[in-house]
Amino acid sequence: MLLIPCPNCGPRDETEFHYGGQAHVPYPENPADLTDREWAEYLFYRDNTKGAFAERWQHSTGCRQWFNMLRDTVTYDIQAVYPMGQLRPATGTTAPTVTSPVSPEGAVK
Amino acid sequence: MTTEHLPEHPDFLWRNPDPKSSYDAVIVGGGGHGLATAYYLAKNHGMTNIAILEKGWLAGGNMARNTTIIRSNYLWDESAAIYEHALKLWEILPEELEYDFLFSQRGVMNLAHTLGDVRESVRRVGANKLNGVDAEWLDPQQVKELCPILNINDNIRYPVMGATYQPRAGIAKHDHVAWAFARKCDELGVDIIQNCEVTGFVKDGNKVVGVKTNRGTINTEKVGLCAAGHSSVLAEMAGFRLPIQSHPLQALVSELHEPVHPTVVMSNHVHVYVSQAHKGELVMGAGVDSYNGYGQRGSFHVIEHQMAAAVELFPIFARAHVLRTWGGIVDTTLDASPIVGTTPVENMFVNCGWGTGGFKGTPAAGLTFAHTIATGTPHKLNQPFALERFETGALIDEHGAAAVAH
Ligand SMILES: Cc1cc2nc3c(=O)[nH]c(=O)nc-3n(C[C@H](O)[C@H](O)[C@H](O)COP(=O)(O)OP(=O)(O)OC[C@H]3O[C@@H](n4cnc5c(N)ncnc54)[C@H](O)[C@@H]3O)c2cc1C
Ligand SMILES: [Zn+2]
Numbered sequence A: 001m002l003l004i005p006c007p008n009c010g011p012r013d014e015t016e017f018h019y020g021g022q023a024h025v026p027y028p029e030n031p032a033d034l035t036d037r038e039w040a041e042y043l044f045y046r047d048n049t050k051g052a053f054a055e056r057w058q059h060s061t062g063c064r065q066w067f068n069m070l071r072d073t074v075t076y077d078i079q080a081v082y083p084m085g086q087l088r089p090a091t092g093t094t095a096p097t098v099t100s101p102v103s104p105e106g107a108v109k
Numbered sequence B: 001m002t003t004e005h006l007p008e009h010p011d012f013l014w015r016n017p018d019p020k021s022s023y024d025a026v027i028v029g030g031g032g033h034g035l036a037t038a039y040y041l042a043k044n045h046g047m048t049n050i051a052i053l054e055k056g057w058l059a060g061g062n063m064a065r066n067t068t069i070i071r072s073n074y075l076w077d078e079s080a081a082i083y084e085h086a087l088k089l090w091e092i093l094p095e096e097l098e099y100d101f102l103f104s105q106r107g108v109m110n111l112a113h114t115l116g117d118v119r120e121s122v123r124r125v126g127a128n129k130l131n132g133v134d135a136e137w138l139d140p141q142q143v144k145e146l147c148p149i150l151n152i153n154d155n156i157r158y159p160v161m162g163a164t165y166q167p168r169a170g171i172a173k174h175d176h177v178a179w180a181f182a183r184k185c186d187e188l189g190v191d192i193i194q195n196c197e198v199t200g201f202v203k204d205g206n207k208v209v210g211v212k213t214n215r216g217t218i219n220t221e222k223v224g225l226c227a228a229g230h231s232s233v234l235a236e237m238a239g240f241r242l243p244i245q246s247h248p249l250q251a252l253v254s255e256l257h258e259p260v261h262p263t264v265v266m267s268n269h270v271h272v273y274v275s276q277a278h279k280g281e282l283v284m285g286a287g288v289d290s291y292n293g294y295g296q297r298g299s300f301h302v303i304e305h306q307m308a309a310a311v312e313l314f315p316i317f318a319r320a321h322v323l324r325t326w327g328g329i330v331d332t333t334l335d336a337s338p339i340v341g342t343t344p345v346e347n348m349f350v351n352c353g354w355g356t357g358g359f360k361g362t363p364a365a366g367l368t369f370a371h372t373i374a375t376g377t378p379h380k381l382n383q384p385f386a387l388e389r390f391e392t393g394a395l396i397d398e399h400g401a402a403a404v405a406h
Helices: A036-044 B032-045 B077-096 B115-130 B140-146 B174-187 B228-238 B300-313 B315-319 B362-375
Strands: A003-006 A010-013 A018-022 A052-058 A066-072 A078-082 B022-028 B050-053 B108-112 B136-138 B162-166 B191-193 B198-204 B207-213 B216-225 B245-256 B264-267 B272-276 B281-288 B322-332 B339-342 B348-352
Touching: A003 A078, B022 B032, B032 B050, B032 B174, B032 B362, B077 B174, B077 B362, B108 B115, B108 B140, B115 B136, B115 B162, B136 B140, B140 B162, B174 B191, B198 B216, B198 B228, B216 B228, B216 B362, B228 B245, B228 B322, B228 B348, B245 B300, B264 B300, B272 B300, B281 B300, B281 B322, B300 B315, B300 B322, B339 B362, B348 B362
Parallel strands: B022 B050, B022 B216, B050 B191, B108 B264, B216 B348
Antiparallel strands: A003 A010, A018 A052, A052 A066, A066 A078, B108 B162, B136 B162, B198 B207, B207 B216, B245 B281, B245 B322, B264 B272, B272 B281, B339 B348
16 A cells, blocks of 8 residues: 655555646646547546656545645655645655745745 | 485476577567467467576466466457466366376355445356356355355355356466476477576667677577566567556465355455365465565565455455565556567567466467567467557557456
């Protein structure tokens, strides 16, 4: 089971979370202008990265907040946790960097 | 202490050739689908100067990790057609491949536990009958008669309200299926090359003309991808995308028991499915782990959850033990249907997206994919399963309606 460091609640069992798939997939700016191909891309195509993957999780039985997480899809190591709306951090660290939206010091509670 | 010599090694079922510098077609992936594709390319289309490239050992991916359920009781016409064709092929393959791989038509039951389940199940039985698929609706008493160890009392959270039953469905011994195909492929002249990982493709403009491997570059007229969980990785090497997400899917077996379980029982609602292998292990599985993963392992709570469901449905399993658990990497699509057809790259073809339920489809995947590769156009059975359906919107949504997706 994954031990997921929620930015608000600290490390919790995976069973408390809901998986949200690939992060950073914005809703199309002008939906009416999209071709069928572009709609297909938005609806059905997601990256399926083997390695470091930026994904969304929701702490559904805790604080109920969504956040982003960088996780290796082969080793399942969690490399970083960061707020929605923030850009994907650079990889390379082994210990997860947790950026909390509520406490700017970045401490895990 | 014994001084006796070990017995002679039995004959090998296939050669282990080095790759040639060029082939008429190269199949990437030595699982069931790659093997079946090569077999039908050679047998039906006379293409024998071909190779299967497998990065590990033959059938070391999902082929020898699955729980071997074979059935064809899918809801939609397109699915019923291809899975029923597969089932008909399973019925003749032991003889055709001259190999008894223990195909056992012991029936598959899909339990209903809610009013919604009951309605969906009865509807699916009707749809199956219209498509010539054997299907019956069983009430709880009939369920109990077919599988006496099932708990049909209403003392559980989701009592059994009935089941669909497909008598011709069943199980087979997956590793023997792979060996059966491999031996025939080899006899027909197909090179099965293990420990040969495809690392890239050689293209002339938009046309594929070769594959790069850890054992050198191999020229080829055509490439067929049968890489299951790694399909996206190979597509990316070739320069196109697939609407696939790879997830861990786990299964487990108990220690050996006397025969207690005469059929296959699947429950979508409490989420477990169980059969008893020929040797005697109880074989169980359930759904995928929620997250994307290429690790061939998943989280333990998924195992705990399915065992809780199994013990509720089969109280005598409370005294069985988990012997082994394992995981594979399954290639899921959003409509829970496979992709078999052409790709944006000329002379490159893809067979993937069989996700949690492609073992049963092995012979039909091979037959239709071989047709597509040999002729450049789809067989009528795989035409609806083209990659283009995600653009046209002609999805084949087997999610809600096809019971557990195995
Ligand atoms: C736990 C579990 C239970 C399942 N239960 C059922 C079931 O009950 N019924 C059912 O119908 N289906 C079931 N399935 C699904 C079924 O196993 C798959 O859909 C099917 O096996 C996929 O086709 P395959 O056999 O060709 O895949 P695989 O055996 O995975 O073959 C793909 C091969 O491609 C190789 N490969 C990948 N990348 C490369 C590369 N770059 N170069 C060379 N080779 C490469 C891999 O090593 C692998 O051997 C289950 C799957 C799992 C994991
Ligand atoms: Zn939280």
